Amino acid sequence: MISTFISHELKAFWRSRNTGKSIAIRVVMGVLILYLFLNVLFVGLFLNKILESVFPNEELIKSFCGIILIYFLFDLLFRLQLQELSTLRVQPYLHLPVKRNSIVRYLALSGVLSVFNLWPFVLFFPFVFKIVAHDLGMPVALAFCVAIIGLSIFNNYLALYIKRKSNMNGWIFLIAAAVLVLVTTCDFKWHLFSIQNISYLFFGHLITVPALALLPLLLGVVMYYFNFLYLKNNLYLEQLTAHKIKSYKSSTDIPYLSRFGKVGDLTANEIKLILRNKRSRSALIMGLFFMFYGLIFYTNAAYGDGFKVFVGLFMTGIFIINYGQFMFSWQASHFDGLLVGKIDFADFLKGKYLLFTIVSTVAFLLTTPYVYFGWNVLVIHFVMYLWNIGVTATIVLFFANRNYKRIDLSKGAAMNWEGVGATQLLLSFPLFLLPYVFYGPFAFFKHSNIGLAVLAVIAIIAITTRNYWIKQLEADYKTKRYKIAEGFRNK
Numbered sequence: 001m002i003s004t005f006i007s008h009e010l011k012a013f014w015r016s017r018n019t020g021k022s023i024a025i026r027v028v029m030g031v032l033i034l035y036l037f038l039n040v041l042f043v044g045l046f047l048n049k050i051l052e053s054v055f056p057n058e059e060l061i062k063s064f065c066g067i068i069l070i071y072f073l074f075d076l077l078f079r080l081q082l083q084e085l086s087t088l089r090v091q092p093y094l095h096l097p098v099k100r101n102s103i104v105r106y107l108a109l110s111g112v113l114s115v116f117n118l119w120p121f122v123l124f125f126p127f128v129f130k131i132v133a134h135d136l137g138m139p140v141a142l143a144f145c146v147a148i149i150g151l152s153i154f155n156n157y158l159a160l161y162i163k164r165k166s167n168m169n170g171w172i173f174l175i176a177a178a179v180l181v182l183v184t185t186c187d188f189k190w191h192l193f194s195i196q197n198i199s200y201l202f203f204g205h206l207i208t209v210p211a212l213a214l215l216p217l218l219l220g221v222v223m224y225y226f227n228f229l230y231l232k233n234n235l236y237l238e239q240l241t242a243h244k245i246k247s248y249k250s251s252t253d254i255p256y257l258s259r260f261g262k263v264g265d266l267t268a269n270e271i272k273l274i275l276r277n278k279r280s281r282s283a284l285i286m287g288l289f290f291m292f293y294g295l296i297f298y299t300n301a302a303y304g305d306g307f308k309v310f311v312g313l314f315m316t317g318i319f320i321i322n323y324g325q326f327m328f329s330w331q332a333s334h335f336d337g338l339l340v341g342k343i344d345f346a347d348f349l350k351g352k353y354l355l356f357t358i359v360s361t362v363a364f365l366l367t368t369p370y371v372y373f374g375w376n377v378l379v380i381h382f383v384m385y386l387w388n389i390g391v392t393a394t395i396v397l398f399f400a401n402r403n404y405k406r407i408d409l410s411k412g413a414a415m416n417w418e419g420v421g422a423t424q425l426l427l428s429f430p431l432f433l434l435p436y437v438f439y440g441p442f443a444f445f446k447h448s449n450i451g452l453a454v455l456a457v458i459a460i461i462a463i464t465t466r467n468y469w470i471k472q473l474e475a476d477y478k479t480k481r482y483k484i485a486e487g488f489r490n491k
Contacts, residue, residue, distance in 0.1 A: 033115055040119055044126040061135060061207075062200060064127060069199035071123070072151050077180050079116055079159035080173065104231045108224060111160050112153070120152045136207060143210035147203070150216030157223035164230060166285070167278060174288050181292050189299065257354075266343070266351030267358070273330060279407060280323065280330055287319035287359070291366050298373040305448045308377060309439055309455075310432065312384030315367050317392045319359045321431060324393065327352060327400035329407040332488040339485060345477055349397065349470045356393045360385055383456045384435070390462030392431055394469045401476050404487025 043050065048060060055063035125145065133141035166173035186192040206212045254271065257264035274280045297303045297311050328335060338348075364385040371378040435455055442451030462469070 037118070037122065040122045041126075044123045047123070047127045048131055060131060062204070064131070065203035065206075066196040066200040068124070068148070068151075068203055070195050071120075072155055073180070073184065073195060075116065075119070075152075076155050076159060077177075077184075079114075079155060080162060080177060080180075083114055083116055083156075083159050083163070085111075085160060085163055100232060104228055107231050108157075108228045111227070112156060114156060117152050117156055120148050124148050139210055140207055143206055143213040144203070146213040147206060147216045150213070150218070150220045153220030154216060154223050157220065157227045161223065161227050161230065164227070164234075173285050177289050178292070181295075185295065189295075260354060262344070262347050263350045263354055266348060267354045270351060270355050274323070283319060283322040284359070286322060287363065288366070290315055290318050291363065294367065294370050294373075294377075298370060298377065305376065305380065306436075306439075306443055308380045309384060309435060309452075312367075312377075312381040313388065313392070313432065313435060316360050316363045316381060316385040317388035317431075319363065320356045320388055320392050320396055324352065324356060324396035325400055326403060326407060327397060328484055328488070329403055329405060332406035335485055335488050339481060345474050346470055349473055352397060353389075353393055353466065353470075357389045360389050380452065383452050383459070386459035386463065387435060387455055390459040390466075391434070394462060394466075394473070395431060395434075397473055398476070401473065401480050401484075404484050406488040 047064070051060055051063045051067075055066075058066075125148075128141050128144045128148075132144055162173060162176045166176075183195075187195050202212070254264075254268050257268045260267065274284055293315055294311050297307050323330075331338060364381060367381050368378060370381065438454050438458060439448070439451035442448060442454065
């Protein structure tokens, strides 16, 4: 049955109208993966030399044992961001005499076909067979191989399980990412414990007791079983969406927004769109994830107030930048309906401003614990919060009028560049550089507080004159609306 599923997937790929585009993307990705493969292979072949230079006072095998768990910790972090979920259009099979276990087994096993599962073999196996097998014998070398395979399987299915659960509840991804970041910080920054020592503790005992290699393999099998059960219990679409339908019946479920009338209804619908779709939800989740960004700069005294302005801008405005630049693309599938509907575009823009203000306010509140690093940090964050809801939001909406590329909300977020064009790449320059045009000259002459005051005044002016900017954006939209609609029709 698995061969039948593969055959159907290949036919669906070749018969798709986007086959040419998909092939081009796969060719580019294949070249990048080949380049990474050659680099990792080079590191693997000379890993013994690298370890000798990095850990000159340690035995070679001991240092090797110490880095294995460190690798798999960062491997899990990258998997959560980049690894794609295995998919299959299950609806056509549900009414056929096809066992549910067969469908679920295909989905679960196809998750192994990830390039992330290739790297441990290329990176570690040359060292194992060149050094470990030579010094400690083939049984120990095979035990290392089994343990590494087990950890790779465990990471693979743990990442898939977290991402699948995150589709139901975005907080799960945020919590998992926060735990991984916290573990990494506790080791490399605060030195509360050592992952390297834990890694050596296990693999050091593996040298004397090779049977311990079965433990990581057992963990991998258990994680596969959890994925299998989750997929089997959520195979039907109504099971996946029942909770969401119950939780979000209408915009009246958000009482705070009802006081804004039509604008509040539009904002409530926008929030539903964000929470119900993977691509849009990822913009929100990544914004929350970047709340930890300050730990990189504020724990290092070498970074001055100039960097704090950037961090404040980034943390309180990353959602506006990531989500706002695709203002129409999120509604691409029903944009023609917006053109002929009774929705006032000024209300549509006000709904976007309200959404940006709400999310940025939450982001600012989440960053208030950084006051631990000084009250000036909180002041900078507040000024950049005002700047984002006043200036950044307007600039983002201006550029959004120039984005004519649609986004398919049914697709995942990882490695998905749909809707991204030159406009989005150019957008980052004025957004990040503009504050320094006003702040930089004062900071250069050691008057950074005056620079912050200037930014705050400009931000407040932009907020109080928002109705004027809405009229300008509406006029700009009317000159481009048909071109936008034409772009969205080109799938």
